[in-house]
Amino acid sequence: TRSTRPQRLLKVVQKHATRGDPQSVISAIDHFCRHSEWAMNVGDEKGSILDSVVSELNPEKVLELGTYCGYSTVRIARLLPPGARLITLEFNADYAAIARQVIAWAGLEDKVQLVEGASEDWIPRMKEHFGIETFDFVFLDHWKDRYLPDTKLMEDCGLLRKGTVLLADNVICPGVPDYLEYVRNSLSYKSYYFKSHLEYTKAEDGLEKSVFLG
Numbered sequence: 152t153r154s155t156r157p158q159r160l161l162k163v164v165q166k167h168a169t170r171g172d173p174q175s176v177i178s179a180i181d182h183f184c185r186h187s188e189w190a191m192n193v194g195d196e197k198g199s200i201l202d203s204v205v206s207e208l209n210p211e212k213v214l215e216l217g218t219y220c221g222y223s224t225v226r227i228a229r230l231l232p233p234g235a236r237l238i239t240l241e242f243n244a245d246y247a248a249i250a251r252q253v254i255a256w257a258g259l260e261d262k263v264q265l266v267e268g269a270s271e272d273w274i275p276r277m278k279e280h281f282g283i284e285t286f287d288f289v290f291l292d293h294w295k296d297r298y299l300p301d302t303k304l305m306e307d308c309g310l311l312r313k314g315t316v317l318l319a320d321n322v323i324c325p326g327v328p329d330y331l332e333y334v335r336n337s338l339s340y341k342s343y344y345f346k347s348h349l350e351y352t353k354a355e356d357g358l359e360k361s362v363f364l365g
């Protein structure tokens with residue numbers, strides 16, 4: 152039977168990227184998605200904005216909601232200082248299986264813990280299961296109707312501290328209107344919009360950076 156898109160992405164990485172070289176993994180995926188087959192990676196343009204936010208923050212504890220094939224996982228983990236940790240949650244077992252191999256090809260498995268399951272099940276267990284106090288940085292890129300409830304859940308579970316940065320993908324396309332309204336109007340957040348484009352296209356999209364004020 153026909154391969155899946157994630158399987159084709161993994162094959163491209165194994166064929167064109169160098170083991171242990173995260174940048175070559177990123178470039179191989181971007182070239183394939185721009186010239187052969189679109190896929191819902193954050194991509195190179197929004198990825199550069201993601202890079203600058205992570206580099207400025209130098210986070211120790213990172214949570215990613217929505218792994219897909221591990222493209223943004225590799226983008227973030229490659230910038231983390233030694234000892235820093237990234238936990239990434241993926242609901243879809245097929246996506247998770249591919250992402251593990253992409254992350255391993257990049258040589259970043261020591262910095263990354265990929266957890267399979269629903270965000271609403273795992274967020275309440277972060278403290279006791281992973282020994283996490285609070286996160287320094289959260290990248291939201293999973294189901295768009297989960298951004299708001301999961302953000303409220305992270306607040307309620309005490310996983311955010313004064314200065315924690317949330318960065319949300321796709322705030323225009325597909326769009327997360329309820330989340331945007333919340334972070335832009337809540338007194339508990341200072342929010343900024345980074346205008347960009349939907350990965351590998353000319354359609355408008357953007358990233359919303361929201362700093363939790365405690």
Ligand SMILES: O=C(CSCCNC(=O)c1cc(-c2ccc(F)cc2)cc(O)c1O)c1ccc(O)c(O)c1
Nearest residue numbers: 191192193217242243292293294295320321324325
């Ligand atoms: O897909 C999911 C949910 S997680 C991925 C969320 N991400 C997106 O949906 C997403 C979508 C788009 C996008 C798609 C089509 C367009 F025309 C325009 C934009 C772009 C992004 O950057 C995204 O991140 C899933 C989970 C478990 C399962 O079992 C399962 O079958 C599927």
Ligand SMILES: [Mg+2]
Nearest residue numbers: 193292320321
């Ligand atoms: Mg996305």
